[in-house]
Amino acid sequence: MHVPDGFLDAPTSAATGAVAVVCVGTALVKARRELDDRTAPMAGLVAAFVFAVQMLNFPVATGTSGHLLGGALAAVLVGPWTAVLCMSTVFIVQCLLFADGGITALGTNILLMGVTTVAVGWLLFVLLRALLPKRVSMVPLEAGIAAFLSVPAAAVLFVVLYALGGTADLPIRSLATAMVGVHTLIGVGEGVITFLAVGAIIAVRPDLVYGARPLLARRELEIRTGTPA
Incomplete structure (x- = not known):
């Protein structure tokens, strides 16, 4: 889904770049509440893992491949x-070292693949965590479902942006069908990888998974409450 230079017109690229700057700037401030002695080292590992796994493509259809x-x-x-x-x-x-996505489209790519997938994935995860049984063992499944749905959501946003500022004469309905269809298949791979990765960490160090902390705190509270004085 890396958008190259010139795929969207200048006003659309500038607008998405401005939104991306605001989102990243806000994240710089808000992330201080999340970072601690466990989250800070994990952040570097997560960035390195995502970078490495994005280099690996898996087939999703004839002549089409996808990546995490x-x-x-x-x-x-x-x-x-x-x-x-x-x-x-x-x-x-x-973008800067591997020419993967255009420089003028950097803001667009951050908005589509970074901000959108994070926002949609996190909101769906929190919703599922609230609706499904309150067990730490459910976290990998909830994360996998959220990851699966976050990918076509980003594809839908791309179609909207292209409808507003696409530089080629492509039928929007055909583009939407192709993008959402392919990225739904990519989302399946995304969900499986996320399920396995989160499950592996939950199995050995659930305290390192930020999304599991409310459930761990709840479990500890129940254990302490049930302990006789």
Whole structure:
């Protein structure tokens, strides 16, 4: 989904860049509430993991491949604001050092693959965590479902942006069908990878998973409450 230079017109690219700057600036302030002695080291590991795994493509259809976006995964592991910073760092490095996505489209790519996947993934995860049984063992499943849905959500936003400022004469309905269809398949891979990654960490160090902390605190409270004086 990396958008190249010239795919969107200048006003649209400038607008998405401005929104991305605001989002990253807000994340720089808000992330201070999430970062602690566990989250800070994890943030670096998450950024490195997302960067590495994005280099690996998996087939999703004839002549089409996809890769992990990682926004929902990052949000569940280190918190949404820190995740925005992790994802933005990944896309900046990819753009400047590997020419993956255009420089003028950097803000667009951060907004689509960083901010959108993090926001949608985190909100869906929190909703599922509230609706499903309050067990730490459910966190990988909740994260996987949220990650799966976050990918087509980003594809829908891309279609909206293209409808507003696309530079090629493409039928929007056809573009929407192709983008959402392919990215739904990519979302399946995203969900599986997220489920496995979060599950592996939950199995050995659940305290390192930011999204599991409210459930861990609740479990500890119940244990202490049930202990006789």
